[in-house]
Structure formats: structure tokens, C-alpha cells
Amino acid sequence: MIEARGLTKRYGEKVAVEDLSFTARPGVVTGFLGPNGAGKSTTMRMILGLDRPTRGEVRVNGLRYQDMTDPLCQVGALLEARAVHTGRSARNHLLALAQTHGISARRVDEVIGLAGLTDVAGRRVGGFSLGMGQRLGIASALLGDPATIILDEPVNGLDPEGIRWIRNLLSQLATEGRTVFLSSHLMSEMALVATHLVVVGRGRLIAQTSVADFIAAASPNTVRVRSPQAIPLREALAGHGVTITATGEDTLEITGRTNEEIGEAARACGIALYELTRHQVSLEDAFMDLTRDAVEYHATNAPAPAGASAGRRSAAHAGVAA
Template identity: 70%
Template sequence: MIEARALTKRYGEKLAVDDLTFTVKPGAVTGFLGPNGAGKSTTIRMIMGLDAPTSGEVTVNGRHYAEHTAPLREVGALLEARAVHTGRSARNHLLALAVSNGIPRRRVDEVIGLVGLEGVASKRVGGFSLGMGQRLGIAAALLGDPATLVLDEPVNGLDPQGILWIRNLLRGLAQEGRTVFVSSHLMSEMALTAEHLIVVGRGRLIADTSVSEFIESASRNSVRLRSPEAARLRAALAGPQVSVTSAEEGLLEVSGMTAAEVGRIALREQVPLEELTPVRASLEEAFMELTDDAVEYGIHQEAS
């Protein structure tokens, strides 16, 4: 479990993290989202003891990271996959970590097999592709068989097969009762992987909720319908709080009404329906809407 309490970090006059309080619980994949400059990386660095908070605190499994006598057995982290001695082989890199942390040597081959690097385990890391480097970083995070995982952009550089693999891996680890905390900019992947979200902007907490509740909070009453008598139904749906648009003949997009309300009007008017579908925002649309005021480096801003 990861617990942040009033976590704050200043760099001179820059307030990078502002009074963040949240809990990452075991048993679910928790996504950590925010625009560029939102304070995600700084927060992760404080979790891992790489930066000291200006005020507040963050603990992993009840202790500050530096207080754990065997940290790799408590929390595995992927912060920068390429931060590896390029002259070492993948196996020797993991072996050095294992020996220095009292982890059995057999665990090295276990994680190499787990991440699919058996064929290149003896090759120097300097020749690895970006995706292979990511797999090695994930292997290092899993080396101590930790109860908590903190992964920053774990799918970076992975091909579609690799993305599916890491998605299933993270879900499986969470189902084992582990705490899985994943930072990513890929909204489509987070929608498929995460169950819970912590969203920050300008260093402040914007949302701490389930994925479904986050999307629902940004969704408006909107319905898509298809009917051979769409024109007649459109007239019946007209109202001061209702917007009806049509992208093609027979198809209507209705905002301001629920599907049930549209269905009742169609029944009253005896208009046949071929489709009646509530329209929900995607995770990306919800994220863009709810973080719009927290974007620090937006494309709409002009250089001064």
C-alpha cells in the first residue's frame, strides 16, 4: 500500500506538488494520470525516496522507502528503464541487483523468463531496443517479488504484443493482492488496464476514483439513435434543453435526454427505433475535459 499525506514539494518558488493526499490500495491496478508538469514524476520520486518532501510524507507498506531493510522485496520500481550499465548483459545486471539485495540467484532466471528475455539474456544491454530495455526494467522491478509496484510509462517502446503482455501481467499481479501503481500518458491503455485512477494537475489532486466514475463524471446525457422515421422523431424531441444533430440520414445524436426519455417519446409517437445507444465519454475525453484548467504546457499557448 502507498499512502501520501499532505505531500508537498517546492523547488525554489516552483510548487511542484501541492498538498497531495491519496492511498493506493492493493488488489487493483491504479493509474496515475496528469498533464505534463502536473507533478507525477516528482510524486513518484518522493515515493521512492529520491526526493525529500518539503512537507507531508509518503509511505510504502507503512514505512518510508529508506526505512525498509530490503527495499526491493517491498517495492519494485520502473522509473527509467535505460538507467543500466550498457556494458553488462541483462543477466549480469539482474544478478548484481539480486546479490546486493540478498535475493536468490534463481530468481534472476525466473524474471528473465517472465518478461520474455531468455534469448537475449547474455547480450549487452547497450544493444537492446527500447522495448527490450523496458522488459529488462520490468524484470528488475519484479526481482524481489515485491508486494508493491511503481511503474512509470511501462508500455513505452513495446509493440502491440508487448502491450497486451504487460496489461495482463499488471492485472494478474493486482489479482494476487499486490499494489500496482502505474503512471502513463496512454489513455486508451489505462482504460483497458486500470480499475482506479488518481489524477493530478498543477501538483494538486483532481480525482481519486474508479475509472467508470471518472468517465461518468465527464459524460453528459447523450443518446445515439437510428430510425427510418428520424425526421418525425426529431421534431418530437425538440425542446429548450435538448440538442439534436444528424450526421447522416436516419441517424440522430440527442444531447440533454437519457435513452429512457428518448425511448418513451418514440413509443408515444409510434416511431420505430433500429438503434438506441447511450453515448459515454472515453477516458481520453474525460481526462481532457477534467484537466483542461490544469494544463501547464498547452498547444493553445503561444510562446512569449
């Protein structure tokens, strides 16, 4: 479990994190989201004792990181996959880490196999691709068989097979009762693997909730209905606080009624339904909407190339940097 209470970090006049409190619990994958400059990296560095909070504290499994006698066996972390000695082989890199904690060579070989690096374990890390380096970083994080795993952009550089591998791995680790805390800008992947979210902006907590509730809160209360008897259905559903819009000959968009209420009204009137769907936004849309005022870095309109026709000019949309 990760427990942050009133975390604040200042760098001179710059406030990177301000009064941030959250909990990441065992048995779930907690996604850590925020625009660039939101304080995510600083927060993870404070969790791992790399930066000292100006105020507040953070504990992992009840302990401050600096008070752990065997941190690699309690917290596995990947913040920068390239932070390795490039002249060492992958296996020797892991062996060097293992020897600092009395971890066996057998465990080293286990995580090499788990990360899919068996065939390249003897190669120097300096010749690794970005994806192979990422796999090595994840193997390092798992080396001590920790109860808590902290990963920053774990799918960075991975190919489709690697992305599926890390997705399944994270879910399995949570199923084993471990605390999994990860940061990523890939909302599509976060929506597939995370069950809870901690969302920050400009160093402050914006939301701490489940993925489902986060998306539901951003989704409009609109239900799309298709029926060959759209007119009588509209009459049956009309009432105070209900808005019904016909978007096709047999299609209605309804606000002010739940799926259950619409279905019951249709059943009572003997009306057939071909579709009954509540509109739901994506995690990316929900994130963009909630953090719109917390984005520190906006793209600017790009000038069109010289000589380009007016019809070919386009402007870059402002948004969260990847």
C-alpha cells in the first residue's frame, strides 16, 4: 500500500506538488494520471526517497522508503529504463542488483525469463533496443519479488506483443494482492489495465476514484434508442425533465430517463427495442475534460508553410502533451 499525506515539494519559488494526499491499495492497479508538469514524476521520486518532501510524508507498506532495510524486496520501481551500465550484459546487470540484497542467481534467471529476455541475457545492454531496455527495467523492478510495484510509462517502446505482455503481467500482479501503481500517457492502455485512478494537475489532487466512476462522471446522461415504434415510445417517455430528440426515423436520443426506465416503459407498451445504449465517453475524453484547466503546456497554432493555399492550412489543437 502507498499512502501519501499532505505531500508538498517546492523548488525555490516553484511548487511542484502541493498538499497531495492519496492511497494506492493492494490488489488493484492504480493509474497515476496528469498533464505534463502536473507533478507526477516528483511524486514518484518522493515515494522512492529520491526527493525529500518540503512538507508531508509518504509511506509504502507503513514505512518510509529510506527506513527500509531491504527496499528492493519491498518496492520494485521503474522510473528510467536507461539508467543502467551499458557495458554490462542484461544478466550481469541483474546479478549486480541481486547481490546487494542477497537475492539468488536463480531468481535473476526467473525474471529474465518472465521479461522475455532469455535469448539476449548475455548481450550488452548498450546494444538493446528501447523495448528490450524497457523489459530489462521491468525485470529489475520485479527482481526482489516486491509487494509494491511502481512503474513510469511501462509500455514505452514495447511492440504490440510486449504491450499485451505487460498488460497481462500488471493484472496478474494485482490479482496476487500486490499494489501496482503506474503512470502513463497512453489512455487506451490505462483504460484496459487500471481499475482505480489518482489524477493530478498543477501539483494538486483532482480526482481519486475508480475508472468506471471517472468515466461515468464525464459522460452525458444521454441514452440512444432505436425502435420501429419510435413515435409511441416518445409519447410514453415524455414528462417533466425529459428531453427527447429524434436523430433518425427510428432513433431517439433521450436525457432524463435511465436505461431501466426506458426499457420498462417499452415493455409496458409492447414496444420493440433494437438498441438501448447509454452514451459513454472514453477515458481519454474524460481526462481531457477534467484536466482542461490544469494543463501547463499548450500547443500553439502552427504557421502554414510558405506558399500553402488557404484550404490546406491547418491549426494544431491545444491539448495535453504526450
